[in-house]
Amino acid sequence: AQRVTQPEKLLSVFKGAPVELKCNYSYSGSPELFWYVQYSRQRLQLLLRHISRESIKGFTADLNKGETSFHLKKPFAQEEDSAMYYCALRVNRAGGKLIFGQGTELSVKP
């Protein structure tokens, strides 16, 4: 079965602290993984995708097929990073549908 698990519903850190938002997936095929972010009162938007292997707003995520994980990391959190973060798995490449994790609310305190 295809599944994305984000074990933490809420993650609260202080400004400048490192952040790691966990994501694990279950998929028998070749996975395509994404992180989406939803700031307060805004629409969902793409943060990064594993195939790009890039850093966006200081965030990085590495696909670990052995551990079936795609954790999102940032060395120094900023207050403006406070948002809901969703890990997503794309299945059926041609169809492109996304399976989302439950989401993690990141709260960065001053």
Added chain:
Amino acid sequence: GAVVSQHPSRVICKSGTSVKIECRSLDFQATTMFWYRQFPKQSLMLMATSNEGSKATYEQGVEKDKFLINHASLTLSTLTVTSAHPEDSSFYICSVRDSSSDEQFFGPGTRLTVL
């Protein structure tokens, strides 16, 4: 970047009535659109994949006669919630896949409240 719009942004209706939600792709033609449902501070649940010119593909557990999807053009998909009940109250979000960038762009969502 690509823009996806939804109309209306919020709607309140009486139980038993039907509500239509529109999703428009403003920057590119989309053969595939997706409809999601989101509860407060919870995940997006995929309801169906909307295919232009053909029948939508519904996810398991989603009633196709309850949630009617029409994708009549390459820029418009509609979701009609028929005979709405209070348990249908939710945030409905559409997304559009841009085949050139292989990225999905999301609409702002429609807040449905059924009284």
